Amino acid sequence: MDGPTPLPPFAAVVVAAGKGLRAGGHIPKQFRILRGKPIIRWSIEALAHAGADRIVTVIAPETRAEAEAALAGIAGVHFVAGGATRQESVRAGLEALVDKPPTRVLIHDAARPDLPREVISRLLASLDEHPGAIPVLPVVDSLAVAGDGNVMTGKAERESLRRVQTPQAFRYPAILAAHRDWPGAPDAGDDAQVLMASNGSVALIDGDERLKKITFAEDLMDHSAAPAFRIGQGFDVHRLEAGEELWLGGVLIPHDKGLSGHSDADVALHAITDAVLGAVGEGDIGTHFPPSDPQWRGARSGRFLEHAVSLARAAGYAIANVDLTLICEAPKIGPHRPGMRAEVARLMGLGENAVSIKATTTEKLGFTGRGEGIAAQAIVLVTRMPQGDLP
Numbered sequence: 001m002d003g004p005t006p007l008p009p010f011a012a013v014v015v016a017a018g019k020g021l022r023a024g025g026h027i028p029k030q031f032r033i034l035r036g037k038p039i040i041r042w043s044i045e046a047l048a049h050a051g052a053d054r055i056v057t058v059i060a061p062e063t064r065a066e067a068e069a070a071l072a073g074i075a076g077v078h079f080v081a082g083g084a085t086r087q088e089s090v091r092a093g094l095e096a097l098v099d100k101p102p103t104r105v106l107i108h109d110a111a112r113p114d115l116p117r118e119v120i121s122r123l124l125a126s127l128d129e130h131p132g133a134i135p136v137l138p139v140v141d142s143l144a145v146a147g148d149g150n151v152m153t154g155k156a157e158r159e160s161l162r163r164v165q166t167p168q169a170f171r172y173p174a175i176l177a178a179h180r181d182w183p184g185a186p187d188a189g190d191d192a193q194v195l196m197a198s199n200g201s202v203a204l205i206d207g208d209e210r211l212k213k214i215t216f217a218e219d220l221m222d223h224s225a226a227p228a229f230r231i232g233q234g235f236d237v238h239r240l241e242a243g244e245e246l247w248l249g250g251v252l253i254p255h256d257k258g259l260s261g262h263s264d265a266d267v268a269l270h271a272i273t274d275a276v277l278g279a280v281g282e283g284d285i286g287t288h289f290p291p292s293d294p295q296w297r298g299a300r301s302g303r304f305l306e307h308a309v310s311l312a313r314a315a316g317y318a319i320a321n322v323d324l325t326l327i328c329e330a331p332k333i334g335p336h337r338p339g340m341r342a343e344v345a346r347l348m349g350l351g352e353n354a355v356s357i358k359a360t361t362t363e364k365l366g367f368t369g370r371g372e373g374i375a376a377q378a379i380v381l382v383t384r385m386p387q388g389d390l391p
Helices: 039-050 061-070 086-095 117-126 172-181 191-197 217-223 267-279 301-314 334-348
Strands: 011-016 055-059 077-081 104-109 132-138 143-146 152-156 162-164 168-171 202-206 229-242 257-260 317-327 355-360 373-384
Touching: 011 039, 011 086, 039 055, 039 061, 039 104, 039 117, 055 061, 055 086, 061 077, 077 086, 086 104, 086 172, 086 191, 104 117, 104 172, 117 132, 117 168, 117 202, 132 191, 168 172, 168 191, 172 191, 191 202, 229 267, 267 301, 267 317, 267 334, 267 373, 301 317, 301 334, 317 334, 334 355
Parallel strands: 011 055, 011 104, 055 077, 132 202, 317 355
Antiparallel strands: 104 168, 132 162, 132 168, 143 152, 229 257, 229 373, 317 373
16 A cells, blocks of 8 residues: 655754643653653654654753653654743754755644644645745634733634644745844744744644644643543462462561462562553563563562553553452451551552452362462552653
C-alpha cells in the first residue's frame, strides 16, 4: 500500500522554553507524560513523520537534560536556548536555521501534542499564495465585553472572530525579517501578528479541535485516549518447605516453614505485582523478572512491586486501591496484617486505607488445606491521572 503523499520541504521551530506550571506538577508541562510519552515528543514525532528535515527545539538551558531524554532517538532535532519572551525564543529558533535557510517553516507550541498531518498539509499549501498561514477555529459561544468591576459593557461579534492555533506556517525569509524588525515591546500574541506588523498577509485555514493546547491540569485528561480506570488481577502460588524464610506482604513472619522460589517467594507481593502489570497491559512478573535470570535469586519482591507501580505511572495511571486475599491454613495472618498492610502501602505509595488484606482457608481441602503451600489473589484498580504528575 502506498504511503501518504509527500509534503513540500519544510523546517520547524518548536517552542518549549516555558515553565508551564499552570498544568500542575513540579516539572514543565512539555516534559510531563501523556499516554506513555513526554508531551513534547508527540508533536515533534508528528513533524518528523510529516517530513521536517530540521526541527529546532527552543528550550530553557536548565532543562537541556530533560529535553534530550524526552526526544532521544528522533533524527533532525536541534536544541537552542530560549529568551525572556516567546518572541525572543522564536527568533532564536529561526536564527538557528540561517546557515541553511529553508523555504518554509512551521512554528509550533510544544503544549499542543496532537498534531494532525492534514493540518500541516493545509498550512504548507497556503504558503504558495501567502507569506503566512495559521490554523483557526470558529467561535461558537456568545462573547461579552467586560468593563470595570467585571460588568458587561457590550458584546463582540463572534462571526468575525476566530480561535488561533499552532503550528503557524511561514515563508522563512518573511518571518525571519519580521522577527528581526519587531521592536520587542509590546509582546506579540503570536507569530502571525509579528508578520502582519511587517505588512505580510496571513491566510486562515481550517484548524482542528485535536490541536487543543494543554494549559491546565484538566486539559491532560481531555487529551488522554486511555480509559478513566482499569482493573488488573493477579494470582500466585508457592510451596511451603522447611528451612526457608516466610515472607508475606513484605514482612518476615516466624514459622516452621517458608515459601520456596527463585526470589523470596512472597506470594502476596507477587500477586499484587501481577495485578498492577495486568491493569496497564504490561505482561506478568515473569516477563520482567524471569526466574532464569540469576540476578533475581533471593531478591526481595518489593522491588518487583515498585517496578510495576512505576510502569503504571509511566502509562499515566495512579494506583487507586488493592484488595489481596491470602489462602492458607497456617500461619495465622491476623497478627501480621497491620505490618503487611503498612508495607504494601509504602511500596505502592498509598494510604493504608487503600490497601485491603484478607485471609481465608480452604477447609483443609487441596494443597493449601494440607499445608503444602500458600496461594494469593489480588485485584488492583488504577485510575487515569489528570495531572500527569509523573517522575
